[in-house]
Amino acid sequence: MKLRRRAFSIVARLFLVLGLWIALDVAANAAPGPSGLAGYTVTHTALGPSLHFTDADYVLADQYSIPAAGWRPDRAGLTLAYEQLRHQGRAPKVLWTRMRFDRAALGGGPLAIYTQGNRDRLRVFLNGAEIYRNFAAPADEIVAWYEPILIPIPQERLRAGVNDLTVCIVSRYDLGAGTFDIGPNSILAGKFRWMYLWRIDIPRKVNFAMVMLAYGALLYWIFGRGKFEFLVIGASSFLWFLSSYDFIFSGSPVGELTSSVLPAYLLFLGAGGTLLFCSEFVEFGHRRWVLATIAAAGLLLAGLHAVTGSNHLADGAAHLLAMALVAVAMALTVAVWRRSRSIEHLMLALILALFIAGAIHDFGRLWYVHAWNGLGFFLQPYDGFILCIAYLASFGRSSAAAFLSLRQLNADLEGRVIRARQELAVSEEKRRELEVASAIESERERLLREIHDGIGSNLVTALRIAEQQHQPTSTIRTLRRALSDLKITIDSLEPVEGDFVALLANLRHRMEGDLREAGLKCLWRVADCRPLPWLDATNALHVLRIFQEAVGNSLTHAGADTLEIGCHEEACGGRPGLIAYVADNGRGFDPEGPAAGKGIQNMRSRARALHGQFECVAGAGAGTRVSIWLPYVRDEPAWRPSKSP
Amino acid sequence: MIRVAIVEDDPHMRERLEAGIAKVDDIMVCATAGNFAEGEGLIEVGGYDVLLCDLGLPDGSGIDLIRKEAAKGRDTDILVITLFADQSKVLDTIRAGARGYLLKDERIEHCVEAIREIRRGGSPISPIIARQLLAQIRPEPPQPLNLPVSPLSEREFEVLNLLSRGVSYAECADILHITANTIATHVKNIYRKLEVNSRAEAVFEASAQGFLDRR
Numbered sequence: 111m112k113l114r115r116r117a118f119s120i121v122a123r124l125f126l127v128l129g130l131w132i133a134l135d136v137a138a139n140a141a142p143g144p145s146g147l148a149g150y151t152v153t154h155t156a157l158g159p160s161l162h163f164t165d166a167d168y169v170l171a172d173q174y175s176i177p178a179a180g181w182r183p184d185r186a187g188l189t190l191a192y193e194q195l196r197h198q199g200r201a202p203k204v205l206w207t208r209m210r211f212d213r214a215a216l217g218g219g220p221l222a223i224y225t226q227g228n229r230d231r232l233r234v235f236l237n238g239a240e241i242y243r244n245f246a247a248p249a250d251e252i253v254a255w256y257e258p259i260l261i262p263i264p265q266e267r268l269r270a271g272v273n274d275l276t277v278c279i280v281s282r283y284d285l286g287a288g289t290f291d292i293g294p295n296s297i298l299a300g301k302f303r304w305m306y307l308w309r310i311d312i313p314r315k316v317n318f319a320m321v322m323l324a325y326g327a328l329l330y331w332i333f334g335r336g337k338f339e340f341l342v343i344g345a346s347s348f349l350w351f352l353s354s355y356d357f358i359f360s361g362s363p364v365g366e367l368t369s370s371v372l373p374a375y376l377l378f379l380g381a382g383g384t385l386l387f388c389s390e391f392v393e394f395g396h397r398r399w400v401l402a403t404i405a406a407a408g409l410l411l412a413g414l415h416a417v418t419g420s421n422h423l424a425d426g427a428a429h430l431l432a433m434a435l436v437a438v439a440m441a442l443t444v445a446v447w448r449r450s451r452s453i454e455h456l457m458l459a460l461i462l463a464l465f466i467a468g469a470i471h472d473f474g475r476l477w478y479v480h481a482w483n484g485l486g487f488f489l490q491p492y493d494g495f496i497l498c499i500a501y502l503a504s505f506g507r508s509s510a511a512a513f514l515s516l517r518q519l520n521a522d523l524e525g526r527v528i529r530a531r532q533e534l535a536v537s538e539e540k541r542r543e544l545e546v547a548s549a550i551e552s553e554r555e556r557l558l559r560e561i562h563d564g565i566g567s568n569l570v571t572a573l574r575i576a577e578q579q580h581q582p583t584s585t586i587r588t589l590r591r592a593l594s595d596l597k598i599t600i601d602s603l604e605p606v607e608g609d610f611v612a613l614l615a616n617l618r619h620r621m622e623g624d625l626r627e628a629g630l631k632c633l634w635r636v637a638d639c640r641p642l643p644w645l646d647a648t649n650a651l652h653v654l655r656i657f658q659e660a661v662g663n664s665l666t667h668a669g670a671d672t673l674e675i676g677c678h679e680e681a682c683g684g685r686p687g688l689i690a691y692v693a694d695n696g697r698g699f700d701p702e703g704p705a706a707g708k709g710i711q712n713m714r715s716r717a718r719a720l721h722g723q724f725e726c727v728a729g730a731g732a733g734t735r736v737s738i739w740l741p742y743v744r745d746e747p748a749w750r751p752s753k754s755p
Numbered sequence: 756m757i758r759v760a761i762v763e764d765d766p767h768m769r770e771r772l773e774a775g776i777a778k779v780d781d782i783m784v785c786a787t788a789g790n791f792a793e794g795e796g797l798i799e800v801g802g803y804d805v806l807l808c809d810l811g812l813p814d815g816s817g818i819d820l821i822r823k824e825a826a827k828g829r830d831t832d833i834l835v836i837t838l839f840a841d842q843s844k845v846l847d848t849i850r851a852g853a854r855g856y857l858l859k860d861e862r863i864e865h866c867v868e869a870i871r872e873i874r875r876g877g878s879p880i881s882p883i884i885a886r887q888l889l890a891q892i893r894p895e896p897p898q899p900l901n902l903p904v905s906p907l908s909e910r911e912f913e914v915l916n917l918l919s920r921g922v923s924y925a926e927c928a929d930i931l932h933i934t935a936n937t938i939a940t941h942v943k944n945i946y947r948k949l950e951v952n953s954r955a956e957a958v959f960e961a962s963a964q965g966f967l968d969r970r
Contacts, residue, residue, distance in 0.1 A: 558841060562811065566838045567765070570859045574767045593860050600839045604883050615882030615921025622923070623865065636920055 150211065153293070158217020160293025168287070169206040176235060176276050177206055187227060189286030189477040192371075202280050207287040209275045213268055220295040221263040224302055226309075227288035227477075228279050229255040230366065235276040236267045244360075251366035255286065256309055256357045256488070260302040262295055283370035286477060305487060313491030314358045320494035321351050323502075339390035346383025347494065353377040354491040374425070377490070381432045382408060387500065388439045388462065392446050392455060400442070407431055426479065433469045436462055454503050461500050465493060547605075550647065554603045561596060569593050594620065598658055602651035608641030610740070613650055614677060614690060617657050625673065628665050630694075635676030639688045644744050652716040653690075653738075656724075659709050660692040660736040668696025668734060682723065682739050691737035698728040713738075757874050760786040760803040762794040762820060763836055764812050768859060772807065775863030782870055791815030798823050801831075805870055807857065809836045810844065818851045825852025825950070832873040842884050846891075849946045850953040854878050877939020878946055885919035888945060906952075907945065914941045 150161040167181035168188055188207070195203050223234065223242075230253050234242040242261040245252055279287055291298060324347030331340035353376040355369060362369040382404055389400050411428045440462035447455035468489035474481035475488060573589040575581075597620055606612045614636065625632050645653075657675075664673050677690035710726055713736065717724030721744045728734040759782055763769040769787060776782045785803050788794040791814040798806075798820060806824055810817035821833050833853040837844060840856050848856070855878045857866050869879065880888075889912075907915065910931075917927045918938075928935040 558839075562838055570838065571765070571767055573860055574771060590860065597839050600841050601883070604842055606883060606886065609886065611920055612882050612886045615919065618921045618923075619881045623862070632923075634921060634923070634926060636922075638920070 149209070152215065155294060155297045157219055157294035157297055159215060160291060160297055161211055161215060163209045163211075163290045163292075165209075166287065166290075167208045169208075170203070170285075171206060172204055174204065174278065176238065176278075181208060187287060187289045187477065187480075189229065189284055191478070192283045192285075195285060202282050203285045205279045205281075205285045205287060207277045207279065209290055210272055211275070211292065213270050213273055216292065217294060220265075221268070221292065222295040222298045223261040223263060223275070224258065224291040224293075224298040225261070225277075225288045226258040226305065227255060227286065228259075228277070229281045229284050229286035229288075230370075231280040232259070232288075233278040234261055235274075235278070236263065237269060237274050238276070239267055241267060251282070251362055252360050253356050253362050253366055253369050254360035255288075257360055258302050258305040258309060260299055263292070282366045284477075308485070309487045310358055313354065313494075316492060316495040317351050317354055317358060320347050324348050324351070337390070339387055342383055342387045342390055343500070346380050346387060349376050349380035349383055350494050353380050354494060357488065357491045378408065378411065378428060378432060380493075381436065384465075384500075385435060385439050388443060388458065391458060391500075392443050394442050394446065400439070403438075404435060407435055426473075426476070429469065429473050429476075433466055433473070436469070437466050440466065454507055457503050458500060461496050464496055468493060468496075550603075551605075554647075557603065558600065561600065566593075566596060569596065594624075595658075598654045599651065602654050603647050604650075606645070606650070608643055608645040610639055610642050610645060610653070610688060610690070611636055611677065613645070613653055614657065614675065617654055617661070618675060621658075621661055624665060625661075630665065630670065631672045633672060633674040633676075635674060635678075637676075637678040639677060639679050640742065642688070642740060642742060649720055652720050653740075656713045656716050656736075656738060657690070657692060659713055663709060663736075664692060664694040664696060664734065667699070668694045670694035670696030670733065680739065682741070685741050685743070687722075687739055687741040689737055689739045691735060693733060693735040695733045698730050698732050698734050757782045757805060757870060758785040758803040759783065759805045759807060759870060760788075760797055761807045762788045762797065762812070762817065763807070763809040764789050765809070768809070768836065771863060772866065775867055776870075779867055782867060791817075791820065794820045795823065798827070801827065801829060804831060805873060806831055806833045807836055807870075808833060808853075810848070818848060821848055821851040821853050834869065834873060840881060842881070842887050845881075845884055846887060846949075849949050852950050854943055854946050872939060873943075875936060875939070876943055877936060878943040879939075880918055880942045880945075882919050882921050885915050888949060889915050889919055891949070907948065911941050911945050911948075914938055915945060918942070 149165045150163045153160045153162065163186045165183060166186045166188070167183050169177045169180045169182075170190070171177050171180065186209075188205075190203075190205065225232075225234075231250070232242070232244045232254075233240055241264060242259070244254055244257075244259065275290065275292065277287065277290075279285060291301070324344045327340045327344035327347070331337075331344060353373040356373045364372075385404050386401065388394075389397050394400050411424070411431060414424045414427055440459055443455055443459040443462060447459055471484045472488045472490050473479060475484050569589060569592055573586065573593065576586050576589055598617070601613070601616050601620065604616070618632070618634065622632075642649075661673065661675070664670055672695050674693045675691070677688055679686070680689040681687065682689075713726070714724045717738050720738070720740055722738050722740040725737045725739075726734070727737075759776060761769055761772055761784060763772070766789070769789070773784050773787070776784050786797050786800070788797045791812045794808070794812065794815075794817075806821075808817045808820055808824075812820075817835065821835070824831060824833055832855070833848075835845070835848045835853045835856040836859060837856050838859045840858055845853075845856055855869060855873050857869055861869075872879070913931060914927060917930060918924075922930070924935040924938045927938050931938075
């Protein structure tokens, strides 16, 4: 209810504005010409006076020579409707018109005649001599009523005093005399160019563009599975094109009568199509009601035409009703726009408003309405242009939506591809790791078997025999050391997944017997550390050897009673890592001195291989502390000490 | 008196163990075997408290002997004689039913002490094995089968965690305010859980493959 009231008020306001404009235009047209002479008005230009005929004499006679008698006066631009002439049969009808003017009313320069609106074939006589015709042979059937015509006047045909301008007009359809101006050639040529531009040139281009776009819309609908609105816009564009045909083309491939009658009816189909498009585009609520109204209005018009076929009442009513329907569609669109605030709805409402304004303008210019001259040309051929805009808006909207969804789809797909690739990379990495792991595992088993059955068993046997035979302690110690070296090698092959603490712990476990025997108290200061990702068997062996050496040194040389082993996370130079150490409270030594020996060197080079930092702090009587810092990430080349040792 | 049976193909090793045990009063060797076949006979007869078993026998695997002994369901403790106590071997023997190990190069006094310890109810464990056990028994929810024994108790988990960090039994006992013996008992219980669960897993595997329950 609210919607309808609002729509009604908008339409009412629009019509009020248009009504005012029309009233002003009519008033301007009614004003008499400056000369005040009967038969024509005079406009004074810089190059001399120009006459515009307002009255003429007419003879309706089926003859092609200038009639001598029977002239009766009427207003200029008289048109006789096809329906009124129907009783005269199928033969072409001929209308003669005559305008008289005084030579003295015109200036001395080159003169010309400008005419427009003659339906349809035209011969112009000046003082009985033919000076122009717009067809080559009498059989030519052309539709050229809308084309402006400029006819230069041969000076010698003019005579002093009263001159006769006689025009023969032939048509199979509406028979109409156009308007005639006579005046300075340059002035009328300017008017001709202007009119030709707006009546013929621009409408032609606009209509061709529209047909191309309509073709595209239909193709899109057929092959692109476009929405129904593309069919509607395509089809109604073709109808509009055909209905403007008689405006912009003078030749006729289908005969004069058809090409005159058909456009008038196609116009209504085109308008219906446009309304259907609106309904599809805006997606009105109660769309069925809208469509039913359009159809009912169409039927009403057809009925009206059948009843009042003999005059132009039906035609005029049809135009008005079509305008009213478009106005309703516009009001509904505006109402929808006020809710949606979408730029497309606003644009469509504006287009429909332009449509209505154009239609009202044209309606007043119709020969049977004859309310005003308006812009001097019809706006109907420009409706195609307006439709193009609507079409582009619609296409733009759906292609933008398609583009967006395509882009979304693309992004989704790309994301999926990237994810799949990442997953593939991860699984490939895992597979490779598994491969490596299983290779290491089988190699490890082979080595273990070797060591067990071979060197290990032999070493144990040798140790046993040496003990039984009470061999020197040094022999037994060497054999024991060989065995514990072997154990540590085995431990380095154990899979600990980078768990440094477990590695260190196992070393303690291995050396526990030795520590106990030496009577050393072990302080175990191990904090939880994150796994070292690079800790493979080789690196694990480096770690174990460093600590084996350090613990061994403390056991054999230091004379200590307490040994502290520990590790914790500690950053070094901003890089995250962990630090592990062995410290005793023994007598210490000079790490730079000769006592340091090969052991320290070995530890240092192993630490370097681990990309770690080795430190040995020892002072006489202050104990010894061996520590190693290891990074979590080893992306840089092996660390080198800034000071050479 | 602890009665010990020894299955060991290396005569030097066997003699060394026998000699070491003979020196103490509370342990005696009641039977020995030098290969798999003799070992089978020995297990059939029984009559011992602790079985010391080597793995690499010339005519078979010590693990199968351990399984046979475990299947008897006697109150016997099994110790594996191993060169290195590397984790895969130790875990395999524990799954089969062993409760500890002796290192071949270990001083004989330590071996004797280990036999006493296992009888007292305790087992040795290395940090790497503790770590491995944590990974294998700990995960509770995703177990596909109802294991007969709950994975690990809270306390057992604590113990295992500490031991895997290199903490000794004594230190561990200090931290948890219990005795070192209790720690050793926990370890033995953890070994038992591993054995029982792995047997259940084996049954599950077999039935899943259709070897069992075929009616």
